[in-house]
Structures are given as C-alpha cells and as structure tokens.
Amino acid sequence: MTAVGIVANPASGRDIRRLVSGASVFPTAEKANMVQRILTALGTVGVETVLVSVDLGGISAGVSRAVRNRPAKSTPWPQVRFVDDDALTDSAQDTANAVRRMVEAGAEVIICLGGDGTARVATAALLAGPGYDVPLLSLSTGTNNAFPQMREATVAGLAAGLVATGAVDRGIAAGRAHALEVRTSERTELALVDVAVSTAPYVGSRALWHPDALTELYCTFAEPDATGLSSIAGLLCPSPRDKPEGVAVRLCAAEQAPTVVNAPIAPGLVLPVGVAAWRPLRTGEQVEISTPRGVVAFDGERELELAGTTGATVRLREDGPLCVDVTAVMSQAARAGLLRASRTAV
Amino acid sequence: MTPTQPAQAAQATSGLDEKALLEAYRTMRTIREFEERLHLEFATGEIPGFVHLYAGEEASATAVCAHLDERDSIASTHRGHGHCIAKGVDVKEMMAEIYGRVTGSCRGKGGSMHIADLSKGMLGANGIVGGGPPLICGTALAAKQQGTGGVGVAFFGDGASNQGTTLEALNLASVWNLPAIFVAENNGYAEATAATWSVACDNIADRAAGFGMPGVIVDGFDFFAVYEAAGEAIERAREGGGPTLIEVKFTRYYGHFEGDQQTYRADEVARARASLDCLKQFRERVTASGRLDAAALDGIDGEVAGLIEAAVTEAKQAPTPTADDLTTDVYVTY
DSSP: OOEEEEEEOTTTTOSTHHHHSOOOOOOHHHHHHHHHHHHHHHHHTTOOEEEEEOOSSSHHHHHHHHHHHOOTTSOOOOEEEEEOOSOOOSSHHHHHHHHHHHHHTTEEEEEEEEOHHHHHHHHHHHHTSGGGGSOEEEEEOSSSOSSSBOOOHHHHHHHHHHHHTTSSOHHHHEEEOOEEEEEOSSOEEEESSEEEEEOOOSOTTSBOOOGGGEEEEEESOBOTTOOSTHHHHHHHSOBOTTSSEEEEEEEEOGGGOSEEEEEEEETTEEEEEEEEEEEEEEBTOEEEOOOSEEEEEETTEEEEEEESSOOOEEEEESOOOEEEOHHHHHHHHHHHTTTOOOOOOO | OOOOOOHHHHHHHHOOOHHHHHHHHHHHHHHHHHHHHHHHHHTTTOSOSOOOOOTTOHHHHHHHHTTOOTTOEEEOOSSOHHHHHHTTOOHHHHHHHHTTOTTSTTTTSSOGGGOOBGGGTBOOOOSSTTOHHHHHHHHHHHHHHHTOOOOEEEEEETTGGGSHHHHHHHHHHHHTTOSEEEEEEEOSEETTEEHHHHOSSSOGGGHHHHTTSOEEEEETTOHHHHHHHHHHHHHHHHTTOOOEEEEEEOOOSSOSSTTOOOTTOOSHHHHIIIIIOHHHHHHHHHHHTTSSOHHHHHHHHHHHHHHHHHHHHHHHHSOOOOGGGTTTTSSOOO
C-alpha cells in the first residue's frame, strides 16, 4: 500500500493581519478544493491510500462530501481515510497529532496546507519521531508564506505521488531544509524561516506588525522577494535557502538606526525597520537571546513570553524537514517520461 | 547581541500599564464573581425571570470595553451582564435590577435581559436575538455625523450572526462607512444548537469579506489577544476606517440559561475551566512577567467578593415596585 498524508489547517489565513494589514482571506472551500485536486493527482500516479486530517472548520467535511458524491466517470481517487484517532482541540495540536498518526499509518509523504506556522508545527511533529525521514510538501494557504510554496495543488500532488510511489528517487526529490531551534529550560521550539524577538509583552493576537518593538531577528534563509519578517534580512543581505548559514540581525527603533530597511513585513505592510547590525549565522552556532523581557515569535507568530528569568537560546540546525522539491521531481518525471505515453502510428 | 530598548514601541503594542492591567483584572473578576453568585442565587427561586450567565466569556467584554470612553456606546444581548459591568454600569444597581427591585438600573422593571444605562453608553441587554447590531448602526451614524470620534460596538452571539438584522447592519455599516465594531461572541451554541451546524460558513468572521470589511478571529480566553484586535479595530473606526467584524471564540461555563440541562455538550466546560480560563491565564502571565504582584490581585479578589456580597444583600432588602409604579417609565420624551 502506498500512502500519502494530507494535513490542512482550517485556521490558517484568519488572524489579525486581516485587520492591520489587509491580508487576504483564504476560504475554507478553496482549501477543501485543493485537497480534492491533490487526490486527483495522487490517483493518477498510483497512490493507493490518502490519509486526510479532520477538522471542525469545514475542510474535511467538504472533502468527505466530495468523496461521497464523486461521479463514477471521474478520475479514480485513492482510498481516502480520515485520520480521526484523536479528539480535536481546535489548536495547533491537531496538526501535530494528525502528522504523527499519518506517519504511524505508513504515509510516505506528508502534504501540508497552511502558512509558515502550520508548516512549522508539522515539521516539529515529523522531526520528533519516526517521521524524521518522511518528506514534507508544504503548500501555501496562509498569510506570510516564506516557507510553503505557492503552487497549483495538482502539480504538487503529482510530485508527492511520484515520490511516494518511488517513481522518482528521493535523492533527487527531496532535500533537508534548515531550521532554527529555540531552547529554554522548559521547552524547545522550531522555526523554519525566522525567529524574531520583540519587546511586546504578551503573545496576544500572535502576529507581529510593530517593527519598532523588534530587537532581534534570526533567519534560516533571507530572500529579497519574501514577505514577512525575513524580508528585512532578505533586503539587507540575501542568503539563499541552500546556503549552509543563516542571518542574524540586530534591530532598533527606526529613528535611531544607522540603517533603515523598508520591508514588506506582512502582506500590505511595507514599513521602515531600524537595523543596528547584521551578520551571517553559522549552522550549529548557539546565540543567547539577549532581550530580557518580551516575546519570541516563530515564523512571524508570537509564541513564547520571556519573563526576565527565562533564558533562551537560538541555534541554526542543518537537519530541518526533508522537503519535496517539486521542480526537481517534475523535471525528473519529464526526463524519464513518467507521465508520457506513446501510441504506435496506424 | 545587545538589546535595544524601544520602550515606546512595546507600549504601543500592549497599551497596558500597571493601572490598566489591574483595572482589567478587576473588571473580569467582578463579572466572574457576579455570575458565579447569580448561579447560586437563582437556584433559590428568589430571582424572577431568566438569567443567562456570561462566566467564561469575561475577556471579551473587558478587553473590548477597555478601549471605550464616554463617547462610545455598546449594544448587548440576553447574556449581557458582562457587557454592562465592563461598560461601567453600577454593579449594585444591576443586581437590584435582576432581583426586580426599585433600586435597580431600570427600577426593577427590566430584569436581567433588559438592563440598560444610557448615561454609561450601555444601550441595553436585549432579549431580541440580533437586536443590537442595528442599534449600533444608529449610534455610529450619530457619532460620525456629529464628529465626536465615538464608536458603536455591537456584541452578539453565533445565533444572532444568522439573523437578518445582523446581516443588514453589517451591510449598512459598510455602505455608510460607520465607526462600528461588530463583536461576534461565538461560544459554540445558539441555545442548544451547535454553531458548527447552524452557521453555514465555517467562521463568522468569514462573512466580513462579503460586506467589504475586515474580519478576524481571536482566542476569547486570551484577554491580550482580544485587547489587541479590539484596539486596532476601534482605532481604525475612530480614524474613519470603517467597521470591523471580530469573532471571539470561547466556551460559556454555564448552560444557555440557568436550568439548562446541557445534554447537547460533553466535557468542554471542564476542559475550559481547567486550562483555558481567562482569569487564570491573565493572572499567570502578568505575575510570571513581573508586571503585577499576586498580592495585588488577591486584594482585588477580596474587594470584589465584598462588593458582590453587598450587592446581593442590598438587592434583597430593597423594595419591589408597587402598583403605583405600573404606568411610570412607560413613555420617554427625548
């Protein structure tokens, strides 16, 4: 049995950035449609079973209806099994639970629909257990999407299926991304794109959109065409994803800063950000977070309140999630003729 | 790295100094104590009519109303005690009103579902589901026309989110670009009907897009999350940016009304009380960060307990309306 897991976050694309920055709303119906398009693609390349996460937001309900009502003449879908072993908590824990269950059930690839935050939670679930070597394909349905790809779900589904069935070798298909690991005495968290420290005192509504409160920024990579906090580094000192180092930036109030970057820190927000200094962040290097009170944000979402006595460190890890390279997979599929059929002339 | 100290920026993000934090805690604690006491008192049979308790939802009313002042008005629901307290209605008068006494906010003629105090900008709890949002369009229009900088806030539930009055108000507020905030308090059930069944879209906030306004979802157990979202929405409205829909998600601790057997839900209340309680979360976070001292919060707990005890005692001792009061307060001349 070849199985693929699809975990879709019903909460992505709903936070306060709709209010403070005019960020787009990603409709639940479209998330359910994306899952269906992936199912079609997976069925085309011979995946037999697809494990789909359940939620109270309407995605799994939409997929369930589609499975029941699918016309007989349509492209056959793989067998769909909804992963409902755990009680829903309406929190990120649901994503973690689903990923863990999918790995236990033999998923060869996990497809994740969400934003940077969803991909972060899925990654942590994979790296913490037997899913360490299970490839992740992250598709964007969130707000800031520096990590997930903005791709047509059908093509992503084809690539995931070709990897899952072994039609494309994993050595070609997937590579390890880097990750940032933040440790305190009580918890360890991962970020896939950036770790930001702010003097904002509370986690609150999670998103960060006041650049003057930022004090430190650490990025796994920095792309000049990114959205979100990593764009600050991306516009200062671009650092590609495959480079074995990240970027560390010290931030300050714009009016006191020797350098000011006008960065798209969220969709619809291009703001002046004060920069005091920046430098490469080497893999393995452990940096102590020096802001005594404030919050730490992972991939743009405030998660950890620093209470003054809470020491925290950040480290760039080489062994982040094993990510499916859709372009590489589809290029290999073209070279090997995996989606090609020849007909003898008559 | 050497930290920089952009203190002003941090303040802009939280907007809460020690005094404001203490006040927020006092308001939430007052609502909780008021409702927990009513839960006990209603069982004695002394309180006429129905009561619908707001326990568990305190962060919503408190965090939203913390941004309001005398220019602003709110409209509430049948579950309105928390909104009244957060907008500054006198707690003793509220208790007397619920007991049906002449010392009450409405001289004992309204009861729990009709507590109002226009002097505080509290347009009233409202027995009509979806009755509040149209009222707020009126006050928001008045504020806009008079240039007061005021805003109107309509609190309503997941059941009211399906009512035509609410949807019409959302439309009108957007068409007229009113300084109106619509706070959908989604506690999961309209009486006994699950919102996951009765609300056709998946989030009430998703409806905002159809009316051309921002819609956001916040954790209703987290005072700070509601505070930030409400602050942004209210500031935007004051500056002429127009209306916002905020969906606050949480669980009510008691049934739809006192006496509700709650056969429609299982263990979610126990889980919410144990791990999601807005008061516990608030206390843990402000003390862990060293912003407030636990003793100060304990002191507030004691003061609030005394206030509620006095409110109940005085309400019970107050007279009820007489036959001579029957035709007073029927008509109001503005």
